[in-house]
Amino acid sequence: MxxxxxxxxxxxxxxxxxxxxxxxxxxxxxxxxxxxxxxxxxxxxxxxxxxxxxxxxxxxxxxxxxxxxxxxxxxxxxxxxxxxxxxxxxxxxxxxxxxxxxxxxxxxxxxxxxxxxxxxxxxxxxxxxxxxxxxxxxxxxxxxxxxxxxxxxxxxxxxxxxxxxxxxxxxxxxxxxxxxxxxxxxxxxxxxxxxxxxxxxxxxxxxxxxxxxxxxxxxxxxxGEGAHPQVERRVATLAAAAPEIRRVNRVLTTQLGPEQVVVAISAEFEDELRTPQIEACVERLESDIRRRDPQVMLLFIKPQSPDVWQRRHGRRNDDPLGVPPVDRAEH
The missing domain is CATH 1.20.1510.10 (Cation efflux protein transmembrane domain)
Known part of the structure; x- marks a missing residue:
């Protein structure tokens, strides 16, 4: 069970x-x-x-x-x-x-x-x-x-x-x-x-x-509350550890039910990657995250530079919205 x-x-x-x-x-x-x-x-x-x-x-x-x-x-x-x-x-x-x-x-x-x-x-x-x-x-x-x-x-x-x-x-x-x-x-x-x-x-x-x-x-x-902070941190850590991802801009979550979470990630991918490589990274990352946190029922990953994120959302990267940005170098 x-x-x-x-x-x-x-x-x-x-x-x-x-x-x-x-x-x-x-x-x-x-x-x-x-x-x-x-x-x-x-x-x-x-x-x-x-x-x-x-x-x-x-x-x-x-x-x-x-x-x-x-x-x-x-x-x-x-x-x-x-x-x-x-x-x-x-x-x-x-x-x-x-x-x-x-x-x-x-x-x-x-x-x-x-x-x-x-x-x-x-x-x-x-x-x-x-x-x-x-x-x-x-x-x-x-x-x-x-x-x-x-x-x-x-x-x-x-x-x-x-x-x-x-x-x-x-x-x-x-x-x-x-x-x-x-x-x-x-x-x-x-x-x-x-x-x-x-x-x-x-x-x-x-x-x-x-x-x-x-x-x-x-x-x-x-x-609509966000998931527990530790869930957001785990997701950010796994995403930042992927070799294809240079920087995780944000991790946003929403709790649908006691055991159901939707996750959205804004991430900057390496410039030399092609679409099939990004798709493979996203698929692998989704599998890793859901294996670590089965309550994650949906995962959305959007390739986005930090500057684009800031312009689109009108927020600084240190604003208290979701998990703050994470560089792969930190992991």
């Missing part, structure tokens, strides 16, 4: 576990909310229901991303995953955060005493166990890709939103359970139903923050 397929299967496992857990938890929370009258518990039920729908959308996005290229979409449908991840972020914000804030304000304006707090405690404990299992699995998968970077930095630089989306959802869910527990406990302990409404508002704010982060990251991927 290839590395890409292995990661795809691992991501699916994480999403399926989260889907099953969130669906069971959502049903349990709604029952508990109706029995206890807790606004925080109702907010948590909505939160889990939204998370369940989000997992379904992520699976649908993964399915759509695997569709083959067509005349209308010659580069395939890989970015569908980024689109549906963005929709997930919108749902977390609009439905999860919106309903939680609404319920919180409603219970602050019209506070009602809890009917049976014991039911809420039991459900919160069971929910924490299920959420913890899903969170632990997502964390394990994410750790395998983050390297020595911090979790936040790794999520910001990740080109695969599947695992970190589930991880952030589960993290928000666990924090929400803690807030819901405090709301129910304090409201019951001090006979102040308004505290339950405040807890619901806090859950809404938590979801809004998580949704804003997910929306920002998925939007950046959807609009």
């Amino acid at each position: 290839s590395a890409g397929r292995s990661r795809d299967a691992a991501s699916k496992k994480v999403i399926y576990v989260a889907l099953a857990g969130n669906l069971a938890i959502a049903i349990t929370k709604f029952v508990a909310a109706s029995l206890s009258g807790s606004a925080a518990m109702l907010s948590e039920g909505v939160h889990s229901l939204v998370d369940t729908g989000n997992e379904v959308l992520l699976l649908y996005g993964m399915h759509r991303a695997r569709l083959p290229p067509t005349a209308q979409h010659p580069l395939g449908h890989a970015r569908e995953l980024y689109f549906w991840t963005f929709i997930v972020a919108l749902l977390v914000f609009a439905v999860g955060a919106g309903v939680s804030c609404y319920e919180g304000v409603s219970h602050l304006l019209h506070p009602e005493p809890l009917v049976d707090a014991r039911v809420a405690y039991v459900v919160l404990g069971v929910s924490a166990i299920f959420e913890g299992i899903s969170w632990r699995l997502a964390l394990k998968e994410f750790r395998g890709t983050k390297g020595r970077r911090s979790y936040l930095r790794a999520a910001e630089e990740s080109k695969d939103p599947r695992t970190f989306t589930v991880l952030f959802e589960d993290s928000a869910a666990l924090l929400g359970l803690i807030i819901a527990f405090l709301g129910v406990f304090l409201a019951h302990r001090y006979d102040m139903p308004a505290l339950d409404g405040i807890a619901s508002l806090c859950i809404g704010v938590l979801l809004a923050v998580a949704a804003a982060f997910l929306a920002r990251e998925s939007k950046a991927l959807l609009v």
Whole structure:
């Protein structure tokens, strides 16, 4: 099994576990909310229901991303995953955060005493166990890709939103359970139903923050981010090492999907080369690059002098666009 397929299967496992857990938890929370009258518990039920729908959308996005290229979409449908991840972020914000804030304000304006707090405690404990299992699995998968970077930095630089989306959802869910527990406990302990409404508002704010982060990251991927800098550097190094290439002016990349990258190289070839020699170099270089980085699905190489590149693009060679120029002499 290839590395890409292995990661795809691992991501699916994480999403399926989260889907099953969130669906069971959502049903349990709604029952508990109706029995206890807790606004925080109702907010948590909505939160889990939204998370369940989000997992379904992520699976649908993964399915759509695997569709083959067509005349209308010659580069395939890989970015569908980024689109549906963005929709997930919108749902977390609009439905999860919106309903939680609404319920919180409603219970602050019209506070009602809890009917049976014991039911809420039991459900919160069971929910924490299920959420913890899903969170632990997502964390394990994410750790395998983050390297020595911090979790936040790794999520910001990740080109695969599947695992970190589930991880952030589960993290928000666990924090929400803690807030819901405090709301129910304090409201019951001090006979102040308004505290339950405040807890619901806090859950809404938590979801809004998580949704804003997910929306920002998925939007950046959807609009079109470059590949990881190390991919660009590897491509530039391989191109500069070719004896037919005098200088690599630029390496530009764009990420189509978690395992799909398009690369464009502007390079100055040796003056004495003829067209068949340049074509042979390009073919060999494409084979070498794709063997080194299988995620490179398309490679474009344009013979171009540094002066022409600068005139065409209106940029100096030291501008921060792609990998800076590389001379063969450096390698």
